[in-house]
Amino acid sequence: MSTNEVWVFGYGSLIWNPEFPFEERQIAELAGFQRRFCMLSIHHRGTPERPGLVLALDHRDESCCTGVAFRLARANLDADLERLRERELVSSAYVEEVHDVLLEDGRRVDALCYVVDRDHPQYVAEQSLIDQATQIAQSVGGRGPNPEYLFETYRTLNTLGIDDPDLAFLDREVRKLIG
Numbered sequence: 001m002s003t004n005e006v007w008v009f010g011y012g013s014l015i016w017n018p019e020f021p022f023e024e025r026q027i028a029e030l031a032g033f034q035r036r037f038c039m040l041s042i043h044h045r046g047t048p049e050r051p052g053l054v055l056a057l058d059h060r061d062e063s064c065c066t067g068v069a070f071r072l073a074r075a076n077l078d079a080d081l082e083r084l085r086e087r088e089l090v091s092s093a094y095v096e097e098v099h100d101v102l103l104e105d106g107r108r109v110d111a112l113c114y115v116v117d118r119d120h121p122q123y124v125a126e127q128s129l130i131d132q133a134t135q136i137a138q139s140v141g142g143r144g145p146n147p148e149y150l151f152e153t154y155r156t157l158n159t160l161g162i163d164d165p166d167l168a169f170l171d172r173e174v175r176k177l178i179g
């Protein structure tokens with residue numbers, strides 16, 4: 001990764017709440033990964049006693065995740081990266097990796113990606129969408145209610161024209177569960 005250009009790939013809350021200044025933003029695709037509610041959240045959207053679920057990039061050879069790539073501003077790059085890492089690596093359930101992403105304009109760039117560590121205790125290998133909806137509907141953490149995280153992510157993906165059938169289903173189900 002070039003020190004002159006640092007890109008970050010967002011697939012969940014980074015899309016709607018990046019919390020860092022950026023100079024460019026583009027819809028992007030990351031091959032070999034799927035956006036999934038496969039990580040227990042014990043800090044931001046749940047607690048150790050009642051974990052929530054948050055999205056993670058989960059390795060799946062046949063998959064492709066569409067999200068948003070951000071080119072970070074150069075002004076305070078080190079401080080911005082430090083804050084980003086504090087946010088994303090709070091419990092070591094994500095691993096920071098660099099992957100090639102395809103930008104909407106056809107360029108390919110290396111981007112920081114936060115990928116779930118499948119060996120971490122917060123990783124949830126397989127869970128039905130109904131079970132995910134139930135868990136999301138009941139959880140609240142330091143950054144607020146778990147449903148809010150789902151709703152805002154789904155709303156932003158829709159606004160950007162990014163289709164995610166699993167999130168569409170979860171949005172409907174969680175809304176039913178919480179009334």
